[in-house]
Structure formats: structure tokens, C-alpha cells
Amino acid sequence: MASLTLSDVRKSFGDTDIIHGVDLAIENGEFAVFVGPSGCGKSTLLRMIAGLETVSAGTITIGERDVTDLDPSDRRVAMVFQSYALYPHMSVRDNIGFGLRMNGVPRAEVDRKVADAAAALHLTELLDRKPKQLSGGQRQRVAIGRAIVRQPEIFLFDEPLSNLDAELRVQMRLEIARLHADLAATMIYVTHDQVEAMTLADKIVVLRAGRVEQAGTPLSLYDDPANLFVAGFIGSPRMNFLRAERGADGQIRLPDHGNVVVPLAITAAAQQGQDLLIGVRPEHFGPDLPVRLSVTVDLVEHLGGASYAYIGSGSAHPLTIEMRDARTVGRGTTLATGFDPARAFLFDATTGARVR
Structure with a gap:
């Protein structure tokens, strides 16, 4: 060889x-x-x-x-x-x-x-x-x-x-x-x-x-x-990308989710008003994690061991959330979920570059 x-x-x-x-x-x-x-x-x-x-x-x-x-x-x-x-x-x-x-x-x-x-x-x-x-x-x-x-x-x-x-x-x-x-x-x-x-x-x-x-x-x-x-290419289902902004106070927020703050530890100088995306994998959502979101479910796929909830299917930034026990979740359900910012990724939405 x-x-x-x-x-x-x-x-x-x-x-x-x-x-x-x-x-x-x-x-x-x-x-x-x-x-x-x-x-x-x-x-x-x-x-x-x-x-x-x-x-x-x-x-x-x-x-x-x-x-x-x-x-x-x-x-x-x-x-x-x-x-x-x-x-x-x-x-x-x-x-x-x-x-x-x-x-x-x-x-x-x-x-x-x-x-x-x-x-x-x-x-x-x-x-x-x-x-x-x-x-x-x-x-x-x-x-x-x-x-x-x-x-x-x-x-x-x-x-x-x-x-x-x-x-x-x-x-x-x-x-x-x-x-x-x-x-x-x-x-x-x-x-x-x-x-x-x-x-x-x-x-x-x-x-x-x-x-x-x-x-x-x-x-x-x-x-x-x-x-x-x-x-977006590595991982199945693919990573979610949530629209993000950096405000005048330096905090990164999610404008499509009630301007919730995402406390990311970054050293790069993301500018105020810069188009940003926060990447979160479907399997990294959970009910008791620090960054809290409330979303309405469009569709649920039940696969037995896991289920996938789809949110905002017709939007520019839809979400896929993996759940382990979703028998009571269906179309129209309001789902309280969240993610750990330590497992999230920040990207420049224009260039695609990672912001660290």
C-alpha cells in the first residue's frame, strides 16, 4: 500500500x-x-x-x-x-x-x-x-x-x-x-x-x-x-441556521425568536448590523437548555426511536428539531425548546465564514 x-x-x-x-x-x-x-x-x-x-x-x-x-x-x-x-x-x-x-x-x-x-x-x-x-x-x-x-x-x-x-x-x-x-x-x-x-x-x-x-x-x-x-453539508438532518444580529450593546440576538440573547464567546469583531447566522444541529435542541425558544410545529415525523419536528417550513430559515419522546407533539403544537450556546456556531451570512 x-x-x-x-x-x-x-x-x-x-x-x-x-x-x-x-x-x-x-x-x-x-x-x-x-x-x-x-x-x-x-x-x-x-x-x-x-x-x-x-x-x-x-x-x-x-x-x-x-x-x-x-x-x-x-x-x-x-x-x-x-x-x-x-x-x-x-x-x-x-x-x-x-x-x-x-x-x-x-x-x-x-x-x-x-x-x-x-x-x-x-x-x-x-x-x-x-x-x-x-x-x-x-x-x-x-x-x-x-x-x-x-x-x-x-x-x-x-x-x-x-x-x-x-x-x-x-x-x-x-x-x-x-x-x-x-x-x-x-x-x-x-x-x-x-x-x-x-x-x-x-x-x-x-x-x-x-x-x-x-x-x-x-x-x-x-x-x-x-x-x-x-x-450545512456534514450532519443528517442538516444543521439549522437561525438569523442573528449583533446589537449596539454587543449582544447577539435572534430577531425571529423574540430577540432572545445568545451568549456566544467569540473573539472576532462581529459588527453591529452585520448579517449573521447561528448554526444549531437538530440533535442539540432540548427542553431545559439555556437559550429558550417557543416555536409552532408544522409537521412531525415519527421514526420510532426519534422524532423530528419541522418549524417554519416555508420560511428562509426553517428549523428541524430532534426529539426522543414526541408522542403528544403534532401539527400546531407550541413547543418550548432551547439550545446550549456552547454547542452553537456563528457564521457571516454573506461570506459563509465562521466567526469565532
Whole structure:
């Protein structure tokens, strides 16, 4: 396995810049997840690492090797795509071993590597089946097995679970996490699903418009988002943003909630009249917390273990509040709740920058 370093990597299509000077280091054996909305450049960046897209500027280093201009076959990476790309006329055994046979690997070695990969992925009983006889999750495991037998330095996954239903997605997340632990391999995984990112990653790289907004461990991004975009993207349901103002007395208040004071300890000079937003996660509301709010519920979703109350659904700054016992709460209920300012975040509403 090997580390990966991107140094001022850029990609342009004609006059259109897609990737803007990405600098990133992924350590040997690390599971890194590129996450962001559609069009943010995460798949393009992955394809550049794989060698399927050329690099307009900058360097890509795997281990000690500069691979920026190498062909994909010389980079020692293996890629698993969203589409399974299996040969329908071949068995599972032959699909997994196809690349090895094309490279002239002896049959006995191919058989051994295929058997080892199949055992790791719980495919041994399926080796003689054709792809049409497999479920979606089984087909994706075959595609992963085809990557494993190549023994690459880095595994690349491009939204591999997008074609699966919800239950299979959870199962395959567990399979991929277990595989990473067993192989101690360097893996880079692209997804638009921040739940996948939070549950799989050692390091999350949040991308927007071809730039890295923040990179770090899942909990560091959850606990300490760098800006408004990261705060709203990481966490499910997404963070609430309440309109805030700083008055002449220096106090920060919520004008949409009776001008209640939010005693935030900040060192930055938020100016009087500056457009501010206070971020509070749905799970950080509660009935006995210092900053008190009274809100009217529009809708409640009961999920069994938790319920979500939605407030101000048609407004610019709606609220989602998580509750653990909400059997008596329904549409039109006046809900007394609150939050701890120590768990709130302050942002400049215009620039999106964090105000600390």
C-alpha cells in the first residue's frame, strides 16, 4: 500500500476550470472519502488520480513515485465504478480473474488469488454463477473482488453503492469497512452521501466547485466546521441556521425568536448590523437548555426511536428539531425548546465564514 499526495492539482476543459489547485495528503492505509454535491469535482479528481483524466497542472505522487503523466496501468491503482461493468457471459470466477489472465499470470496463481478474494467477500459459493444470477450487492462485491486480486497500492471507489437500495447500501458499507480493516489498504471513496462519508472515512475531504473546503476526521468536521457550507453539508438532518444580529450593546440576538440573547464567546469583531447566522444541529435542541425558544410545529415525523419536528417550513430559515419522546407533539403544537450556546456556531451570512 502507499500514500497519495496531490500538489496544486488543477483541471481545465478548454477555458473552463474544474479543479482549482487542490493540495491534499492521504496517508498509507487511510480511508479517505471525497464528498460534496453533484458537480463539485470529486469524480473528476478521482479519475485524475486513476489516470483516466489528464492533469492540467500540478503533480500526483503515489508513495515516492510521480505518477502525474503515467498511464493508468502503470499507476498500481484499481478502480471500482458505480456500474459493475461485469462480463455477462462469464462466471463470477472468470470475472474476478479476467484482468490477471490478460496480464499473463499463471493459472494456478489466478485461481489462488480469486479464491482468496472470494473468501474475503463471501463469494465462494457463488463463483460458478453468472452476473444475472446475482443481486446488486453481490455484483458489486464481484467488482470489488476484481480490484482486490490486482493487489493495487491504492483502491479507488467511484460512488459504488449508488445503484443499491437502502438496505443493501447499509450492508455494503459494513462490507467495505470490514474489507478496509482486513486489508489495511489505502482507499479513496467518492460519494455525494455524507452518511456514507461519516460512517466509512478516516478522513473526509469536503469539495465544492473544485476546491477543498475542509479535510479532517469525520468528528472533527462535525464538531468544528470551517464554514457555513461544511456545517450545512456534514450532519443528517442538516444543521439549522437561525438569523442573528449583533446589537449596539454587543449582544447577539435572534430577531425571529423574540430577540432572545445568545451568549456566544467569540473573539472576532462581529459588527453591529452585520448579517449573521447561528448554526444549531437538530440533535442539540432540548427542553431545559439555556437559550429558550417557543416555536409552532408544522409537521412531525415519527421514526420510532426519534422524532423530528419541522418549524417554519416555508420560511428562509426553517428549523428541524430532534426529539426522543414526541408522542403528544403534532401539527400546531407550541413547543418550548432551547439550545446550549456552547454547542452553537456563528457564521457571516454573506461570506459563509465562521466567526469565532
